[in-house]
Amino acid sequence: MLDFAIFAVTFVIILVGAVLYLYPSSRRASGIPGLNPTDEKDGNLQDIVNKGSLHEFLVSLHQEFGSVASFWFGGRPVVSLGSVQQLRQHINPNHSTDSFETMLKSLLGYQSGMGGGATETVIRKKVYESAINNTLKNNFPLVLKLVEELVGKWKSFPEAQHTPLCGHLLGLAMKTVTQLALGESFRDDTEVISFRKNHEAIWSEIGKGYLDGSLEKSSSRKGHYEKALSEMESVLLSVARERKAQRKQTVFVDTLLQSSLTERQIMEDCMVFTLAGCVITANLCIWALYFLSTSEEVQEKLYQELEEVLGSDPISLDKIPQLRYCQQVLNETVRTAKLTPVAARLQEVEGKVDQHVIPKETLVIYALGVVLQDSDTWSTPYRFDPDRFEEESVRKSFCLLGFSGNQTCPELRFAYTVATVLLSTLVRQLKLHQLKGQVKEVRSELVSTPKDETWITVSRRS
Template structure:
């Protein structure tokens, strides 16, 4: 009997030791402010209340101070949004991507977005040189060609929902620049139909358990999507290797093949994973950035006039050079101000790999955290009148005065978005084309912007514009 009692005590002690970081995180969560939580479910139902989510994002710092907590079922998460705190977390020495990114393996595979450790570090080092500005310059013609196709598809003096046109343009650009194939009909591409099921798994926490999830219809849908995307990309890869299908322009897939030929640890599976990752990561995020910028510019006539004047001064033809794109300073300010108000990725998630002290509170190793550009970009002590659209916030003078981690639309630190320069050049080319040809206005009845949360931020119901040809 004594032996049994000792065994129970020993097992209990071992169990408590194994979950000590969890217990420390729970204790901290119980002593920090945050939105009211339900038993067992925690705050997951908030994800289905998009209006309330936006309200909390706008007022989080006023409601909860510099650090807040929430619950995903019985697991505590901590919201970190103050730039001084982000400076300690985002460089990546004490954190890595958490379980939510591992769940994306079921959809996009193991690429730069979802990987951790040496695999991520090695792939990032191998791929990074291909996103240097001297390489990106070769994509400008593709941006221009597809922007021209977009402009030809738009009708003047007519109210249109601009978002499908923008998304089609970007999908075509990605097929050319990432896969090296021309997309004659966007309906032929499986990348047009992909849908991430992460939100459904979070709002039903029992689906986070893989042994339960794999028996659900969600798992089957996700597996079919993954197979479709990977088989489509593999088919292009094999044709390229066999010399059957030549690329019409420089593209990332050929560069990944070049990496694999010089580094045998970089396999065909790695090529497919990375190509799928770039195709998906560059689609919704860039589409949202273009659409939101058009919305805010259409809403502010004086801003649009300044852009039109700058384009007239900078551009010598309808096909901008990389130098001309870089000289579009005010347009870039407008893009950044749009990304401030509507960051394409509103929430980033991490797990701490060591204890971190923030404002006297110790967040233990193993703690899950949310980083929200949506909240950080609205901190009134960094952005006065944060709901006001003001591109001059991003003049060189004003940027130099602000904390470098107060604006993080592409994340920051060693795990920042590898393709952000590519994205900015792409966004500028499309916007310059549209705003040089058209005067844009909001459509009556569609003036109000309502956000919709998925993996990326979107405009509920899309964005409607009225286009009038410029003289």
């Protein structure tokens, strides 16, 4: 069904697309201020398309109607929360699912493990997170090696040479994630190139193709997407079977194979980790280096911390928690770039935010991109300022939004580790310089990414 496909891929499908069709719903948004549907069939879908992204639509919605606002997907009302105060009232800290992971599974049509009850969901989440943590511990030297190869390449560049961040850092993320997730066969560049081709075909359609309905309208594009998805699934299943026969215990898929998950569930979790892990890691690194290039002061402060904590030694996993300013730089990168601008929850029981009642089975959007640049929460919200995270109140707000602490999605925790290795290696050897006149436009889809290639120059530290 076209409107369900469109509904699904505008980020908010997520959680229980099927449930939204099984339960009756009111034609009224319970008195919450917001937009009336502009189309009987699609609700406010065309308004979202006209704004260019769901994030930009939510910015406009909250500017007009305040921090609690409603709109329509098809014939169903949706409530959006756009401030820390309202999110604090709504978030259930004991919620067992990760909205980004659940969103991707729903977009990809994966349902296994989602209908087995809360206990199965918690167990599967723990297996997934344990697999990522074990992988980092077992393969940290490999992460360092891949980063050092990239930094060595940059050191060989003439100082005036323009360095493309997107191309280089997506390559780093792709090599890191595939080798840590699937094993040594992906040290072969041919395997990585083939994987990257299918990865990009799938992610581009998830991020944009359904939003304007264009994927459903183009049989050739839909065929290309389905072919890429099928090829990727075949590769992941093949790797899982091969690793199971070899009884290896070093990478992500190996931990999953030791669990009680089915072969299909293992393939799905590998798909989610490789898709999300690559994109989130790449974009966190891209934005971090871009923002560092705009501030010599931040670079120098980070350099001093790295010298004090690490000296001339390479970074190690146990030293990462000591790099507090580096953590602040990455936190501020996530905030300033609005790295993941939208999350969503299904209202499982009737709830209330301020004076507004939110009926059971209502989809509630967390407009994180709006909240991350709300001037009531963040002073000078559009300025890149890692020092703001020295304040406990700022750290608490950031944690509440799910970007740090126990609620952080595992793909983002993985990305933080890779980005810390990159910054600790790069900043001690090179200085980053911004190109004058480069206007940075943002594509705010599932993960915020630069609209065009981002260039910097580098010079050696004396």
